[in-house]
Amino acid sequence: MSQLFDYEQQREAESAAKVRALEALLIEKGVIGSDSVDTVLGHFETVAGPFNGAKIVARAWVDAEYKARLLADTPAAIAELNLAQGMDGAEGEHMLAVANSADVHNLIICTLCSCYPWPILGLPPYWYKDPVFRARGVREPRAVLREFGVPVSADTEVAVWDSSAQIRWFVVPERPADSAHLSEEQLAALVTPESMMGVALVQLPAA
């Protein structure tokens, strides 16, 4: 066991050294700037991230007409909100929303790689990139959802969206019951990236 652990530590240390060496050489050779990588990473901390998707979902929950517009013309509805510039930028040029209901539960997947709506959800979590999720999500989505703690009744259709071309899909999850007392901002705080990909339900914090 300890040998395995040593090996893993060594593997990570070697990857860390290799990527640092690559970045250093690319900077020296003028391929990238020393501020390039941090510029990319900063974008995903302040501009693009699941905080945008959460605001979109919360608005859809409190405003039924907005929700209808979001489902009918997703980019135009996103543009209505006062989000940062770039919500139709890289990996979000063509986004579409689908809504969960009592009739249908949506699950977003990318079986060929890891397509994900960057501007409003940021970067994909490991589970989304995992070959096991990508393999099983289209074959036995209900079993996969159960493993995520989301049982879906046989009466509810499961719709799986395989992101294979230009569209980046996301889910408007169902608003939690007994949440009428919460403000739009409080609702947004409950919305997780997983719920906007369909592998989690939005829940009220335990009292």
Add this chain to the structure above:
Amino acid sequence: MKLQHYLGGLENLGPVDVEKQVFVQPWEKRIFGIHTTMMAESAHLIDALPGYPMDTLPTAFKNTWTWASLRTGAEGMQPFEYFKFRYYEKWLMGISGFFVDQGYVSGDELKSRAEHYRREPDAPLPDQPNPAIREQIVRYLQEGDSGLRPYDAAPLFSDGQRVIVADPVAVDHTRLPGYLRNKPGTIVEVYAGAFAYFVNTGLDGIGEPMPVYRVAFDAADIWGEDKSEPNTTIYADLFEAYLQGPARS
């Protein structure tokens, strides 16, 4: 067939990994940042809709680097190797291999510099900021690289039509999930306009602008009535080259 193209539907894999982190090691952020900088500097962006200043950008990077580059590398891996490495480990292998193959860095200098950082993990990076590249990264992330292009011909298929998915030769890279090949589905949306892909995939058939369709598949039509979960629909967005039809009902 390449296993990477046929991941969808593979069985006997055990439970899913529910890890919610985006990066599980700090070094993974750096290779993601290098990749995204390369995409923002890619030579092909000279033709992108936002009109990026690729001819004047002060960078030594002169290649095209897109998602297709990274995906082609991952799909070209020996399939059993593919499963041995974590997501960003594959990126690091593919991207460092690209820079060596293209002559930007030599294998020897990469190795000796990596040994240096292995001995001194906190040794600093060179300090050579590049404001023009920074500006291009921000613009690229904000304005993107849509494949939407003009197209004169009418789409071959229409909303509601039954189709069968084609089974073209997958050369180096495809956007057709293997599990859908030869399966019957129904077109539920003809997307407006036409979409180019980053590269021409050869006999696989995409690259030039063409219509894209949203196709709905009954899970039972893909996996078989007894081998699929009930009441399940799978949707995929498929380039026109990936469809034939109409299906015999």
